[in-house]
Amino acid sequence: MTAVPRNAQPAAPASVPASxxxxxxxxxxxxxxxxxxxGFAGTSLQNIADEIGVTxxxxxxxxxxxxxxxxxxxxxxxxGALKRSAQIEARSSNSPTASLRQMVMAQAxxxxxxxxxxxxxxxxxxYLSDKAKAVQDTAKRGILTAFARIIEAGVAKGEFRPVDxxxxxxxxxxxxxxxxxxxxxxxxxxxxxxxxxxxEMAVNSIRPARENGKDAGNLSALLAQWREDIDIxxxxxxxx
Amino acid sequence: MTAVPRNAQPAAPASVPASxxxxxxxxxxxxxxxxxxxGFAGTSLQNIADEIGVTxxxxxxxxxxxxxxxxxxxxxxxxGALKRSAQIEARSSNSPTASLRQMVMAQAxxxxxxxxxxxxxxxxxxYLSDKAKAVQDTAKRGILTAFARIIEAGVAKGEFRPVDxxxxxxxxxxxxxxxxxxxxxxxxxxxxxxxxxxxEMAVNSIRPARENGKDAGNLSALLAQWREDIDIxxxxxxxx
DNA sequence: AGATTATTTTACAATAGCGTCAAATCGCTC
DNA sequence: GAGCGATTTGACGCTATTGTAAAATAATCT
Numbered sequence: 001m002t003a004v005p006r007n008a009q010p011a012a013p014a015s016v017p018a019s020x021x022x023x024x025x026x027x028x029x030x031x032x033x034x035x036x037x038x039g040f041a042g043t044s045l046q047n048i049a050d051e052i053g054v055t056x057x058x059x060x061x062x063x064x065x066x067x068x069x070x071x072x073x074x075x076x077x078x079x080g081a082l083k084r085s086a087q088i089e090a091r092s093s094n095s096p097t098a099s100l101r102q103m104v105m106a107q108a109x110x111x112x113x114x115x116x117x118x119x120x121x122x123x124x125x126x127y128l129s130d131k132a133k134a135v136q137d138t139a140k141r142g143i144l145t146a147f148a149r150i151i152e153a154g155v156a157k158g159e160f161r162p163v164d165x166x167x168x169x170x171x172x173x174x175x176x177x178x179x180x181x182x183x184x185x186x187x188x189x190x191x192x193x194x195x196x197x198x199x200e201m202a203v204n205s206i207r208p209a210r211e212n213g214k215d216a217g218n219l220s221a222l223l224a225q226w227r228e229d230i231d232i233x234x235x236x237x238x239x240x
Numbered sequence: 241m242t243a244v245p246r247n248a249q250p251a252a253p254a255s256v257p258a259s260x261x262x263x264x265x266x267x268x269x270x271x272x273x274x275x276x277x278x279g280f281a282g283t284s285l286q287n288i289a290d291e292i293g294v295t296x297x298x299x300x301x302x303x304x305x306x307x308x309x310x311x312x313x314x315x316x317x318x319x320g321a322l323k324r325s326a327q328i329e330a331r332s333s334n335s336p337t338a339s340l341r342q343m344v345m346a347q348a349x350x351x352x353x354x355x356x357x358x359x360x361x362x363x364x365x366x367y368l369s370d371k372a373k374a375v376q377d378t379a380k381r382g383i384l385t386a387f388a389r390i391i392e393a394g395v396a397k398g399e400f401r402p403v404d405x406x407x408x409x410x411x412x413x414x415x416x417x418x419x420x421x422x423x424x425x426x427x428x429x430x431x432x433x434x435x436x437x438x439x440e441m442a443v444n445s446i447r448p449a450r451e452n453g454k455d456a457g458n459l460s461a462l463l464a465q466w467r468e469d470i471d472i473x474x475x476x477x478x479x480x
Numbered sequence: 481a482g483a484t485t486a487t488t489t490t491a492c493a494a495t496a497g498c499g500t501c502a503a504a505t506c507g508c509t510c
Numbered sequence: 511g512a513g514c515g516a517t518t519t520g521a522c523g524c525t526a527t528t529g530t531a532a533a534a535t536a537a538t539c540t
Contacts, residue, residue, distance in 0.1 A: 041279075044497060060499070127282065163437065170419070170422050179410070189407060194407060204446070285527080285529095297531095
């Protein structure tokens with residue numbers, strides 16, 4: 001392993017120095033690789049140290065324990081996911097369909113951009129400290145309710161079938177999250193393509209069946225349908 | 241722990257005697273509970289032994305190692321899932337929509353009937369021996385291709401949108417499998433209700449946009465639909 | 481009852497990995 | 511190049527747990 005370069009900044013002693021943060025990050029990256037490959041228990045601190053080219057006790061200068069490495073790792077990921085869905089919800093488009101599509105895309109994308117970390121996260125809940133687990137739980141709950149709220153709004157507007165919002169949200173999140181287990185960045189499809197397909201599947205999965213004229217009184221449902229039609233049209237028209 | 245009752249069969253020394261199989265099963269049940277709760281590495285053989293009321297070395301009479309317990313545990317589950325989807329595929333209804341609905345229901349149900357074992361399975365792939373992992377992989381692949389074949393057939397028949405069958409299968413399986421992480425048997429909804437909802441979502445997710453415009457790429461069908469819609473709109477809007 | 485087999489236990493290595501500490505080294509400032 | 515804080519290292523103790531083997535107990539058969 002190459003020596004870690006130090007930048008020549010005069011000083012930033014107030015908070016964490018840049019150099020320290022740098023190696024910290026290197027540790028986290030190596031750890032996610034190894035944890036994802038061999039599991040948390042299957043990875044010793046020695047393995048991590050070898051990966052970076054230092055000795056085992058050096059790690060204790062950056063993290064108090066093995067568990068703290070794990071906790072730090074998974075916290076970043078969940079918080080990131082939460083932030084994204086909160087952002088989209090705040091953007092509050094008036095169309096739940098559009099919002100849901102965006103949320104699914106964002107979630108799927110975020111996961112496929114960090115598949116390793118996500119796999120670790122999904123597989124190691126048991127080893128988290130109580131405090132870390134609590135952080136996890138609130139973040140997960142936040143994402144879930146964001147999805148559920150959008151779906152609920154869509155149901156109220158008639159853009160979605162009358163499904164149980166909570167359950168539908170869990171189902172759709174499952175669709176997204178599962179990708180951590182199978183997505184490969186060198187596969188035939190890009191993360192963006194997959195995310196789009198999933199978003200399309202998601203909105204379709206709870207879209208009301210078109211009942212020709214039946215409940216024609218429902219204007220917003222009709223408008224929602226038109227929006228989708230236009231999307232389809234746009235895609236078709238854009239093709240060579 | 242109560243003594244294990246022995247049946248008075250003369251002898252069945254050829255294969256495994258019934259009594260031995262009984263305690264074996266008890267060990268597996270206890271193990272899944274503990275593995276699911278505290279993780280594989282977080283569970284010692286001592287914990288398992290305590291749960292059943294024997295001493296630790298007694299376990300070695302039934303399993304050669306801790307890993308063998310895990311392997312035996314997860315093998316049962318995956319094989320069961322594979323069997324189910326194979327059955328449904330063999331039943332070969334002529335309607336891919338109906339088949340897909342049934343497969344999703346079966347998969348979701350099977351998982352919600354064994355959520356503990358499934359959580360263990362999803363979280364411990366890393367600790368499996370190479371041989372056990374191979375069994376895993378082929379079973380998983382079998383389920384996946386069963387799903388993909390149905391979807392492919394549906395696409396060919398025009399019952400589904402032209403999605404990538406492989407990818408859609410993964411997405412739908414994700415929806416099902418994820419339930420292992422959130423389903424609770426004492427929740428408001430029963431496993432059957434949830435499975436049905438998921439099946440409905442699944443078939444909708446890849447159903448073509450329009451029932452009456454058979455092929456989605458058909459522009460004139462889309463335009464015709466719009467004209468109709470506008471008529472409806474006009475009537476509704478004209479109302480007092 | 482006595483013999484034979486099945487099952488469980490007590491006791492015993494052996495190992496791997498975590499966390500700690502004081503000493504050594506590095507990089508920089510004066 | 512002496513001094514000082516930041517960083518790394520080697521050596522150590524410790525615990526938890528796995529797996530084994532021979533002895534003890536329970537069950538079954540003749």
